[in-house]
Amino acid sequence: MPKIEATPYTGPLPPASPPAGTGLFQLPTGSYLTRAALAFRGGRWVEHRDFASTAVLVRHPDGDVLIDAGFGADAARHIRTLPAFRRSRHRLGDTARQQLDAAGYDRRRLLGVVLTHSHWDHVSGLDSLDVPVWLAPGERQYAGRATDDRVFSLVTRHHTIREYTFEGPAYLGFASSYDVHGDGSVVIVPAAGHTPGSVVVFVTLPAGQRFAFIGDLTWQLDGITRRAERPLLLRTLADSDAAAVRADLSRVIALADRVHLVPAHDARAYHGIPRLTAETAAAS
Template structure:
């Protein structure tokens, strides 16, 4: 079992629009990075990053949501460059359906792992327009939170049944947004918290999104605040990774030039 990061690009915004107390002079690069969880029972990507048609996806956003962006290789291209065996890939487990987490589904064309509340949000909300476009024709693997509270989050889903990959309901940012907990055989533990905070400022100094961005970006700011506090507490015991902080992914290796084959 192992983790690999697949950076697909970044987009740029001002820190003042990312975290409370941020400066208008401080420009932040927001990561669009997928993470591959390699597991003997089958692999999963956490989110999909930018896709082949990211320029078209950005045009689907409200004008105020568009930002300058830098495109890298898609997750699909990176997997192919590493000679990755696609038969191992069970699908993409989305933390939530906003465009910068699902754009890459356009070239991966694999099953989407998602819960009912998030699927309903993606089907009907204006912020789900890109998701609806890129997921058309894809298999939807809907999971349920049939497990107990997990590390302070109210319900959970154990992907492989061995405790190595636990999906916990966070909600707040979107109705079905999740945190993905990964425990490696070495004992190293990660919490991929999606957009509970966009940058590590939220974990290090408890900085929330500015009030206006809470209103625009979150369906329930109070639930986001609670999830952020839980994540701050957990950061003492495991590595917390906000989806859009570039440096937060640094300790996770890139895909090797040739992906190792694993007996199945």
């Protein structure tokens, strides 16, 4: 079985000067069960994997963002709108809004939700978050045309949509970038392939730790450690451009020794990212 080719990145890391107070928190909202054989090439049919649905709060003195929204208050109804073959067994937890409110977080700090892409399990939580939705070029049109996943259209009817463009320089192998705060703390790069407007979000913390939230370039860490793409059937069903996904997956695999890679649906990848608490929310 051919592995994805990737030469480890040895060049300089891009400059970043995240201010004191920049922080990162995970807001897990639930999971759903999938067979490993459907998650990555070489996975076993008898092995099951929990697919996480987690929002990530990036705190910054100039305003915070969420990366994806996780499951929402109406997630059960959202699931019923999907084709039967996509209705995996789910476990629903507290929504991102419920977790923010429980910690006493001031939601007025939120500049918006940066979507890695518009599939239902990344946007469902927008049903209870009244904040702008940040989309890369092409993703709004893609979501509007979708016939088997209309959740984005359901949950964003009353949201402000902010479409940004990639006018910044090349970034860690990606051709262009968008620097949210202008200080290198949150940098978004285009990774069209899973969907036409998919992105990767890089986050750098004051102590120097670097993270890459890679959305659905791979669903599980095995895509990184085994250099394995999705099985052929799932590449055909799930990806707009499987070759582009493969190329971008190669780019992030090359960074694995330098950057903490976080596939959206692998709970193991969130280890080390703290949960939001009343104490940490107050510190913001």
